[in-house]
Amino acid sequence: MQNLTAMTVLAVEEGGEAAGGLSLVLPAPAELVAGIISFGIVFFFMWRWALPTINRTLEQRQRAVAGQLEEAERAKTEAESLLADYRGQLAEAKADANRIVEEARKQAEQVRADLLARAEAEADQIRVKAREEAANEKSRALSAARTQVGEISVDLAGRIVGERLDATAHKALIDRYLADLEKL
Amino acid sequence: MEGNIEALTGALSLVGYGLGAIGPGIGVGIVAGNAITAMARQPEMQGTIRTTMFLGIALTEALALIGFVLFFIASAG
Amino acid sequence: MILAAESCDVVNEVICAPANVTELFEFPTIFTVGGLEFSRSSVLMLFAAFVVLALFYFGLRQQRLVPTKFGVAIEGAIGFVRDGIGRDVIGPEGARYTPYLLAMFSFLLVGNLFEVTPLINFPVTSRMAIPAFLSLTTYLIFMFLGFARNNFRYLIDTVWPKAVPVGLRWLVGLIELFSIFLLRPLTLAVRLFANMVAGHLMLSLLLGSGVVFLAAVPEIGLKGSIGLFWFALGLFMFLLELVVSVLQAYIFTLLTAVYIESSIHFEH
Numbered sequence: 001m002q003n004l005t006a007m008t009v010l011a012v013e014e015g016g017e018a019a020g021g022l023s024l025v026l027p028a029p030a031e032l033v034a035g036i037i038s039f040g041i042v043f044f045f046m047w048r049w050a051l052p053t054i055n056r057t058l059e060q061r062q063r064a065v066a067g068q069l070e071e072a073e074r075a076k077t078e079a080e081s082l083l084a085d086y087r088g089q090l091a092e093a094k095a096d097a098n099r100i101v102e103e104a105r106k107q108a109e110q111v112r113a114d115l116l117a118r119a120e121a122e123a124d125q126i127r128v129k130a131r132e133e134a135a136n137e138k139s140r141a142l143s144a145a146r147t148q149v150g151e152i153s154v155d156l157a158g159r160i161v162g163e164r165l166d167a168t169a170h171k172a173l174i175d176r177y178l179a180d181l182e183k184l
Numbered sequence: 185m186e187g188n189i190e191a192l193t194g195a196l197s198l199v200g201y202g203l204g205a206i207g208p209g210i211g212v213g214i215v216a217g218n219a220i221t222a223m224a225r226q227p228e229m230q231g232t233i234r235t236t237m238f239l240g241i242a243l244t245e246a247l248a249l250i251g252f253v254l255f256f257i258a259s260a261g
Numbered sequence: 262m263i264l265a266a267e268s269c270d271v272v273n274e275v276i277c278a279p280a281n282v283t284e285l286f287e288f289p290t291i292f293t294v295g296g297l298e299f300s301r302s303s304v305l306m307l308f309a310a311f312v313v314l315a316l317f318y319f320g321l322r323q324q325r326l327v328p329t330k331f332g333v334a335i336e337g338a339i340g341f342v343r344d345g346i347g348r349d350v351i352g353p354e355g356a357r358y359t360p361y362l363l364a365m366f367s368f369l370l371v372g373n374l375f376e377v378t379p380l381i382n383f384p385v386t387s388r389m390a391i392p393a394f395l396s397l398t399t400y401l402i403f404m405f406l407g408f409a410r411n412n413f414r415y416l417i418d419t420v421w422p423k424a425v426p427v428g429l430r431w432l433v434g435l436i437e438l439f440s441i442f443l444l445r446p447l448t449l450a451v452r453l454f455a456n457m458v459a460g461h462l463m464l465s466l467l468l469g470s471g472v473v474f475l476a477a478v479p480e481i482g483l484k485g486s487i488g489l490f491w492f493a494l495g496l497f498m499f500l501l502e503l504v505v506s507v508l509q510a511y512i513f514t515l516l517t518a519v520y521i522e523s524s525i526h527f528e529h
Binding site: 023024025026027028029030031032033034035036037038039041042043045046047050052057093144 | 283286287297298299301302303306307309310313314317321328336339359360361363364365367368386388389390391392393394395439451454458
């Protein structure tokens with residue numbers, strides 16, 4: 001350990017003693033020439049080739065990306081218009097369907113109303129006819145009964161009175177009797 | 185070593201450089217520390233602060249670098 | 262020293278060869294052109310430039326709509342420098358300086374990372390040539406901009422700042438003058454250089470002594486196992502240097518941008 005420290009210190013000291021210390025901080029002519037040539041080459045390369053090349057590449061890339069973006073934008077617009085078209089068509093179709101259903105519903109309603117009305121009318125007709133018939137029957141039965149009652153009464157009265165009563169002559173009498181009867 | 189006066193001059197320039205490096209060392213530390221504080225406070229100014237920090241370090245470091253050159257010159261003499 | 266001398270007799274020469282610091286950074290001459298002695302570090306600088314070129318070329322080669330993973334990384338690095346440093350610091354005018362900033366960042370990053378690259382293990386930015394040259398270029402750019410945009414107000418207002426109370430003006434002016442015209446380029450270069458030198462030194466010493474001690478175990482017995490500790494510490498420093506390499510490249514580029522910005526928007 002001690003030896004090594006000694007070696008290090010001595011190495012540094014000897015560097016100083018050899019008058020080479022100053023030569024380390026002063027550029028050597030040959031190296032200056034080599035350095036200038038090397039840097040000159042690198043500088044010209046960067047100036048004339050590397051930077052123009054990368055600028056060209058970047059421009060190209062920018063243009064390509066811009067083109068792609070434009071393309072994408074166009075496709076998007078197209079797709080959007082297509083979508084709008086489809087949406088419109090869909091809405092139209094839906095409206096059509098609604099209209100058709102509505103119409104059908106209305107028609108059915110109409111049919112139902114018609115049927116109802118017709119049935120009602122028929123029922124009314126049947127009722128009226130039945131009533132008429134009943135009335136006719138009643139009046140016929142009444143007139144038949146009246147005739148019979150009259151005949152029987154005249155017959156009976158003739159038999160009681162002993163003389164044959166003229167039905168026509170005593171019509172008034174019979175009618176009065178019948179009216180009285182009806183009043184009962 | 186061994187009472188050699190030339191060895192002593194070499195060692196003296198080493199000590200001189202060591203002393204010369206103290207001040208710039210502290211200075212660079214202060215510059216860098218304050219730059220970090222500034223960056224933490226205003227991260228959006230990071231670029232400007234870094235550039236200014238390096239400029240400040242370059243100015244502060246100058247003394248240590250002069251000491252470095254002087255070490256070689258002194259040990260050459 | 263005693264130990265080093267002893268172990269050098271038994272352990273291979275590569276580890277023991279550095280007798281002083283300089284030898285860790287200066288290599289023997291490989292070839293000579295016009296009196297200039299080019300060594301391994303010069304070759305590595307050219308190699309760094311080559312690596313940067315290769316990375317960017319393969320990253321940006323195919324201009325495809327969807328980049329590869331590697332391409333994304335390179336594009337991210339470019340975006341980081343262009344937007345994160347150029348645009349955010351300098352502003353809309355930053356686009357003009359992007360090639361310079363990008364070349365600087367990528368070259369320094371690769372150069373710094375050579376420090377932790379196996380088989381290379383040498384940061385070319387630890388040679389003063391590159392930091393000095395880049396710092397000088399930055400200095401010339403922001404000096405030129407300062408005088409071109411503000412005429413001599415740049416110099417006068419620096420020395421005599423009107424925003425400061427009269428009593429303090431001369432002092433602040435002196436400090437500003439010193440700081441802008443002298444310290445800026447100097448510290449810019451030395452910061453990178455010093456960090457890389459220190460990192461390389463640290464790694465060489467820790468990993469080197471780890472190997473030395475472990476190799477000396479047959480000679481000095483169990484005491485040599487201390488090498489394990491040095492080696493582990495060296496591995497930790499290795500990770501730390503990875504961070505330092507990236508950070509230093511970033512700071513160098515960022516400060517360049519800040520200096521350019523301060524010349525464009527000069528207000529005093």
